[in-house]
Amino acid sequence: xxxxxxxxxxxxxxxxxxxxxxxxxxxxxxxxxxxxxxxxxxxxxxxxxxxxxxxxxxxxxxxxxxxxxxxxxxxxxxxxxxxxxxxxxxxxxxxxxxxxxxxxxxxxxxxxxxxxxxxxxxxxxxxxxxxxxxxxxxxxxxxxxxxxxxxxxxxxxxxxxxxxxxxxxxxxxxxxxxxxxxxxxxxxxxxxxxxxxxxxxxxxxxxxxxxxxxxxxxxxxxxxxxxxxxxxxxxxxxxxxxxxxxxxxxxxxxxxxxxxxxxxxxxxxxxxxxxxxxxxxxxxxxxxxxxxxxxxxxxxxxxxxxxxxxxxxxxxxxxxxxxxxxxxxxxxxxxxxxxxxxxxxxxxxxxxxxxxxxxxxxxxxxxxxxxxxxxxxxxxxxxxxxxxxxxxxxxxxxxxxxxxxxxxxxx
Amino acid sequence: xxxxxxxxxxxxxxxxxxxxxxxxxxxxxxxxxxxxxxxxxxxxxxxxxxxxxxxxxxxxxxxxxxxxxxxxxxxxxxxxxxxxxxxxxxxxxxxxxxxxxxxxxxxxxxxxxxxxxxxxxxxxxxxxxxxxxxxxxxxxxxxxxxxxxxxxxxxxxxxxxxxxxxxxxxxxxxxxxxxxxxxxxxxxxxxxxxxxxxxxxxxxxxxxxxxxxxxxxxxxxxxxxxxxxxxxxxxxxxxxxxxxxxxxxxxxxxxxxxxxxxxxxxx
Ligand SMILES: Cc1ncc(COP(=O)(O)O)c(C=O)c1O
Numbered sequence: 001x002x003x004x005x006x007x008x009x010x011x012x013x014x015x016x017x018x019x020x021x022x023x024x025x026x027x028x029x030x031x032x033x034x035x036x037x038x039x040x041x042x043x044x045x046x047x048x049x050x051x052x053x054x055x056x057x058x059x060x061x062x063x064x065x066x067x068x069x070x071x072x073x074x075x076x077x078x079x080x081x082x083x084x085x086x087x088x089x090x091x092x093x094x095x096x097x098x099x100x101x102x103x104x105x106x107x108x109x110x111x112x113x114x115x116x117x118x119x120x121x122x123x124x125x126x127x128x129x130x131x132x133x134x135x136x137x138x139x140x141x142x143x144x145x146x147x148x149x150x151x152x153x154x155x156x157x158x159x160x161x162x163x164x165x166x167x168x169x170x171x172x173x174x175x176x177x178x179x180x181x182x183x184x185x186x187x188x189x190x191x192x193x194x195x196x197x198x199x200x201x202x203x204x205x206x207x208x209x210x211x212x213x214x215x216x217x218x219x220x221x222x223x224x225x226x227x228x229x230x231x232x233x234x235x236x237x238x239x240x241x242x243x244x245x246x247x248x249x250x251x252x253x254x255x256x257x258x259x260x261x262x263x264x265x266x267x268x269x270x271x272x273x274x275x276x277x278x279x280x281x282x283x284x285x286x287x288x289x290x291x292x293x294x295x296x297x298x299x300x301x302x303x304x305x306x307x308x309x310x311x312x313x314x315x316x317x318x319x320x321x322x323x324x325x326x327x328x329x330x331x332x333x334x335x336x337x338x339x340x341x342x343x344x345x346x347x348x349x350x351x352x353x354x355x356x357x358x359x360x361x362x363x364x365x366x367x368x369x370x371x372x373x374x375x376x377x378x379x380x381x382x383x384x385x386x387x388x389x390x391x392x393x394x395x396x397x398x399x400x401x402x403x404x405x406x407x408x409x410x411x
Numbered sequence: 412x413x414x415x416x417x418x419x420x421x422x423x424x425x426x427x428x429x430x431x432x433x434x435x436x437x438x439x440x441x442x443x444x445x446x447x448x449x450x451x452x453x454x455x456x457x458x459x460x461x462x463x464x465x466x467x468x469x470x471x472x473x474x475x476x477x478x479x480x481x482x483x484x485x486x487x488x489x490x491x492x493x494x495x496x497x498x499x500x501x502x503x504x505x506x507x508x509x510x511x512x513x514x515x516x517x518x519x520x521x522x523x524x525x526x527x528x529x530x531x532x533x534x535x536x537x538x539x540x541x542x543x544x545x546x547x548x549x550x551x552x553x554x555x556x557x558x559x560x561x562x563x564x565x566x567x568x569x570x571x572x573x574x575x576x577x578x579x580x581x582x583x584x585x586x587x588x589x590x591x592x593x594x595x596x597x598x599x600x601x602x603x604x605x606x607x608x609x610x611x612x613x614x615x616x617x618x619x620x621x622x623x624x625x626x627x628x629x630x631x632x633x634x635x636x637x638x639x640x641x642x643x644x645x646x647x648x649x650x651x652x653x654x655x656x657x658x659x660x661x662x663x664x665x666x667x668x669x670x671x672x673x674x675x676x677x678x
Contacts, residue, residue: 025541026512026540026544028562185469300517
């Protein structure tokens with residue numbers, strides 16, 4: 001198989017899902033039995049040859065992994081670093097998310113559940129879940145903030161085409177966090193026959209650990225591909241951070257390689273010094289949200305505040321607890337990237353490489369632009385960067401078209 | 412014994428259940444919520460449950476969500492909640508606070524316990540804090556003599572029921588159905604089963620909530636539980652009313668009906 005998902009995760013999390021002071025389970029008691037059932041099924045699966053073989057076959061034959069590690073020559077020349085792009089945009093459904101979804105769909109079947117529910121922001125996770133539900137013949141309900149159903153109409157249509165029911169969420173800020181609230185409420189009421197297929201490495205234990213393990217193939221592959229291609233490890237690994245799954249996926253294999261710098265780029269929106277951003281680590285404080293203790297955008301009373309980002313997939317006021325811990329421990333560095341910086345990098349990749357990235361992934365590309373000069377100065381040579389191109393930008397063409405003012409008037 | 416414990420003992424001696432009525436703090440306004448909770452006490456509600464409004468209430472259905480949103484939009488702060496608790500406690504009814512965990516963490520667990528005790532609150536009901544994660548709250552509630560009500564659910568294993576009641580003080584909250592808050596046309600069959608499972612492991616009074624909306628339902632639940640907890644149905648009376656006075660009148664009517672129900676348990 002392409003990824004050795006059985007390698008022990010190391011010290012973290014502990015058996016109750018704590019990454020240092022972060023993580024854990026802040027959930028209604030009604031969900032504890034289901035979380036325990038999931039935890040048991042997941043741990044059993046991770047050492048079950050049959051499960052691992054089935055997962056590996058799906059990743060290879062259905063999702064199209066391992067994804068390429070592509071030396072982006074023209075982009076590299078523009079930014080003063082040698083950039084290798086991990087092409088998760090080439091996966092089936094167009095993002096890294098398919099890895100997590102296939103793993104959880106397999107578990108759902110093993111637990112004998114017939115229905116999956118999911119939250120989605122950009123719609124990528126919703127589409128991936130609807131895809132796996134079609135493949136595994138499961139009923140599928142996707143909760144999506146009403147604001148997002150409007151800005152990601154194409155993905156709503158894709159989900160419906162795949163047979164999923166999309167429920168626009170009209171409570172709160174009507175975005176991803178509220179979709180997650182609604183999915184939790186559904187789960188509490190239907191936990192007997194339903195699996196909540198969380199789309200990122202966040203939520204109560206065991207989700208952060210489990211999702212990381214399902215997507216860690218990204219980094220396992222990239223590490224080997226980098227060794228094969230360059231004979232060494234990169235100077236830095238870069239990813240965008242929304243909830244944190246693509247970043248953990250690519251970081252995980254490199255965590256023990258202490259010479260490899262890990263950079264997570266959060267959505268800085270209009271800037272972390274404004275109130276319009278989604279940078280939970282660089283602009284938030286520790287708190288409890290959606291079942292775990294982590295960094296949260298909140299006011300002094302602990303009320304979650306609305307996040308803002310041009311990228312729907314990063315527009316979330318929390319972050320997975322493992323990132324909170326990687327930040328506190330200093331093993332990974334987190335920096336904000338503004339909408340403007342992300343869109344400049346988006347355009348640069350389009351024009352230099354003929355690749356339209358997801359706006360989420362454009363944040364990682366902008367991060368490469370940010371750190372290249374300082375890293376070059378520090379190392380005294382051209383740095384080697386592995387950047388996770390977590391998804392493709394087809395879903396973002398309308399947003400980007402509006403941003404760059406290139407749409408015909410009537411569109 | 413805590414003031415809640417006294418209320419349960421007295422009701423038990425009278426052969427009836429305690430009526431617990433829930434309202435979000437600051438809904439529809441700070442003063443309005445004090446008026447509403449006072450009206451409930453006057454109409455026969457034994458214990459007031461003040462819910463701290465929270466932006467992401469995952470255990471609550473549409474009615475409480477809406478009321479919480481109104482309270483938050485009105486600018487209610489955690490400090491206002493303490494003021495409301497103090498005002499309602501002055502009526503003489505025990506006041507328990509229901510809260511999601513993050514507002515308490517941000518206020519400071521020890522500081523909140525101290526200020527809650529000073530305001531006359533009896534303790535906390537914590538829908539998203541299970542004893543497994545409650546270390547700081549266990550210590551603070553001990554330090555300030557506050558009650559701890561954790562929730563149990565039909566899906567809780569026997570081992571978790573035992574563990575949870577061991578950490579409770581005052582009463583234990585049995586969620587009658589698998590689902591979020593909101594009045595339902597039928598109370599659940601799962602509730603009596605859950606209550607009898609609890610009787611095997613604890614002497615603590617058992618409050619049953621989620622779904623009760625009428626006097627008849629209150630009577631049914633009073634037939635097997637020590638406390639009947641009503642939220643959404645009461646809150647809806649305020650939400651649906653054209654103005655606060657009409658809402659308070661409707662609230663009194665329903666409170667009285669529920670109070671009658673808990674005095675006539677269906678056995
Ligand atoms: C392409 C892409 N990248 C990244 C993300 C952000 O999620 P995460 O931080 O979990 O990788 C999303 C979410 O929708 C996405 O679609």
